[in-house]
Amino acid sequence: MVLxxxxxxxxxxxxxxxxxxxxxxxxxQQDAANLVCGAKLQQNPENTVGLMTMAGKTPEILVTQxxxxxxxxxxxxxxxxxxxxxxxxxxxxAQLALKHRQNKVQRQRLIVFVGSYLENVSEEELVxxxxxxxxxxxxxxxxxxxxxxxxxxxxxxFIAAVNSNENSHLLSVSPGPHxxxxxxLTSPIVQQDGMDGGYxxxxxxxxxxxxxxxxxxxxxDPNVDPELAMALRISMEEEKSRQEALSRQQxxxxxxxxxxxxxxxxxxxxxxxxxDAELYDSQGKDAMQVDSQQQQxxxxxxxEEDEELQRALEMSLQDNQTSHDSNQEHPTQ
Amino acid sequence: xxxxxxxxxxxxxxEETTTGEEQWTLYRYVDFDxxxxxxxxxxxxxxxxxxxxxxxxxxxLPVLTSAVDEQLLLWIPFTQVVKLKAIAVIGGGxxxxxxxxxxxxxxxxxVDFSLIQGAKAVQTIQLAPPTTTSNNEWVEYPTKYxxxxxxxxxxxxxPSNFGAExxxxxxxxxxxxxxxxxxxxxxxxxxxxxxxxxTSTGEDWRNFRAVE
Numbered sequence: 001m002v003l004x005x006x007x008x009x010x011x012x013x014x015x016x017x018x019x020x021x022x023x024x025x026x027x028x029q030q031d032a033a034n035l036v037c038g039a040k041l042q043q044n045p046e047n048t049v050g051l052m053t054m055a056g057k058t059p060e061i062l063v064t065q066x067x068x069x070x071x072x073x074x075x076x077x078x079x080x081x082x083x084x085x086x087x088x089x090x091x092x093x094a095q096l097a098l099k100h101r102q103n104k105v106q107r108q109r110l111i112v113f114v115g116s117y118l119e120n121v122s123e124e125e126l127v128x129x130x131x132x133x134x135x136x137x138x139x140x141x142x143x144x145x146x147x148x149x150x151x152x153x154x155x156x157x158f159i160a161a162v163n164s165n166e167n168s169h170l171l172s173v174s175p176g177p178h179x180x181x182x183x184x185l186t187s188p189i190v191q192q193d194g195m196d197g198g199y200x201x202x203x204x205x206x207x208x209x210x211x212x213x214x215x216x217x218x219x220x221d222p223n224v225d226p227e228l229a230m231a232l233r234i235s236m237e238e239e240k241s242r243q244e245a246l247s248r249q250q251x252x253x254x255x256x257x258x259x260x261x262x263x264x265x266x267x268x269x270x271x272x273x274x275x276d277a278e279l280y281d282s283q284g285k286d287a288m289q290v291d292s293q294q295q296q297x298x299x300x301x302x303x304e305e306d307e308e309l310q311r312a313l314e315m316s317l318q319d320n321q322t323s324h325d326s327n328q329e330h331p332t333q
Numbered sequence: 334x335x336x337x338x339x340x341x342x343x344x345x346x347x348e349e350t351t352t353g354e355e356q357w358t359l360y361r362y363v364d365f366d367x368x369x370x371x372x373x374x375x376x377x378x379x380x381x382x383x384x385x386x387x388x389x390x391x392x393x394l395p396v397l398t399s400a401v402d403e404q405l406l407l408w409i410p411f412t413q414v415v416k417l418k419a420i421a422v423i424g425g426g427x428x429x430x431x432x433x434x435x436x437x438x439x440x441x442x443x444v445d446f447s448l449i450q451g452a453k454a455v456q457t458i459q460l461a462p463p464t465t466t467s468n469n470e471w472v473e474y475p476t477k478y479x480x481x482x483x484x485x486x487x488x489x490x491x492p493s494n495f496g497a498e499x500x501x502x503x504x505x506x507x508x509x510x511x512x513x514x515x516x517x518x519x520x521x522x523x524x525x526x527x528x529x530x531x532t533s534t535g536e537d538w539r540n541f542r543a544v545e
Contacts, residue, residue: 099445099447099448104441104442104444105367131401132401134372134400134401135371135372135400135401135402135404135446136371136372136445136446137369137371137372164374164376164400165375165376
């Protein structure tokens with residue numbers, strides 16, 4: 001939960017009219033910028049975010065450091081496409097704006113969206129700029145989309161120059177079926193390493209189709225919903241123990257079949273009633289287990305109970321004389 | 334009335350003792366959560382150099398190294414207002430030791446290289462080059478004491494070193510005394526009527542005044 005002052009630089013050059021990121025690069029960038037601003041403001045109550053454009057006659061600061069996401073959102077929607085990006089001038093202006101922030105305890109960070117081809121700035125200039133930013137303790141995250149291959153070399157050199165202890169990242173998003181905001185959501189730019197992925201992880205837990213991987217097992221943040229996370233973990237353990245029991249039975253089945261196959265078939269039919277009795281027993285035991293765990297878990301558990309009961313039914317039907325052992329192993333959980 | 338003569342048996346603290354360790358204790362009053370260093374190679378390495386006096390030659394402890402070029406800018410806020418008498422800087426030896434230090438007081442806005450280039454320092458000290466013969470020498474640089482009576486935060490700017498690409502600092506000593514003046518909320522207990530016992534402060538009432 002680092003305290004940060006963030007300046008978001010958006011690209012509003014003519015290259016943003018392109019439709020390779022639906023509906024257009026500008027709209028996709030708006031969504032992603034909005035997401036990033038919201039995420040940063042949530043990460044720490046004292047974080048502030050500013051907004052500036054990079055293209056046009058000169059880079060222009062639209063919103064100075066603020067905590068009001070509404071102002072930023074309205075400015076994002078009012079963006080007009082014009083001109084070409086002046087990356088070096090924009091970054092210098094952003095650094096100047098951050099230098100004069102009110103709260104000097106905040107760390108300085110730039111988040112730059114690059115969607116156009118960087119033709120009027122050379123790699124050496126970018127590296128010198130990067131070193132200057134690193135000297136002043138400014139971290140930079142670059143989100144490159146649209147012209148990824150052409151800009152990759154320059155931007156990687158830039159990030160390597162700025163990076164100090166892994167605080168700066170380069171995210172390249174090539175055009176494809178995914179949504180720009182979703183890729184940004186699951187990247188280290190929004191998700192802090194370690195504890196803080198609350199914003200990104202819980203959102204990605206809900207939207208299960210995102211391309212990236214969640215930081216948490218089962219896709220649910222234990223901080224957000226501890227009962228659901230525990231319920232998922234318990235059902236996973238139960239499933240594992242059932243699988244082990246099943247594989248053990250299968251081994252024994254194979255051995256028994258090798259010994260005397262006909263005898264087993266006869267025994268199966270006669271044991272049909274015993275199997276039924278065991279079925280009711282297992283149901284009872286599962287029900288008791290479920291009741292005791294319901295006291296801990298929330299109602300979200302109901303679906304998993306049904307699944308468990310079905311699995312128990314299937315397994316009991318397959319059981320033969322070894323089913324007793326497996327049922328007696330269940331209540332250990 | 335006996336006067337306290339300043340001879341060897343006096344034991345008053347303002348005699349210059351040879352070790353003087355008890356005076357190099359201002360590192361204890363540094364607010365490390367807020368202290369920052371610009372252009373450092375590893376983050377949070379400021380704690381390594383603001384260490385106890387007897388550890389100043391301990392080369393096994395990590396040091397403060399500059400990252401991009403040879404300049405370093407340290408911002409050291411204190412938890413109390415202190416009086417700074419002298420400083421000592423032990424560099425990394427060779428060309429990596431800093432050659433000059435500029436001191437600024439109580440100015441939070443200057444924590445930026447471009448702003449500090451144009452600012453006038455409260456005191457500029459030329460540091461002695463490191464000796465090649467012995468490693469166990471260090472120099473104490475006294476401050477213009479009258480200007481350093483009321484230090485809440487200190488900026489140390491090292492603009493240059495003795496020729497190496499990076500500056501290495503092994504130890505920074507701050508000599509002085511703390512005044513116990515803090516800027517924080519006062520703990521008070523308000524009572525509707527005076528209670529001689531049962532208050533939670535637990536201390537003797539010093540400024541007790543009876544109102545009749």
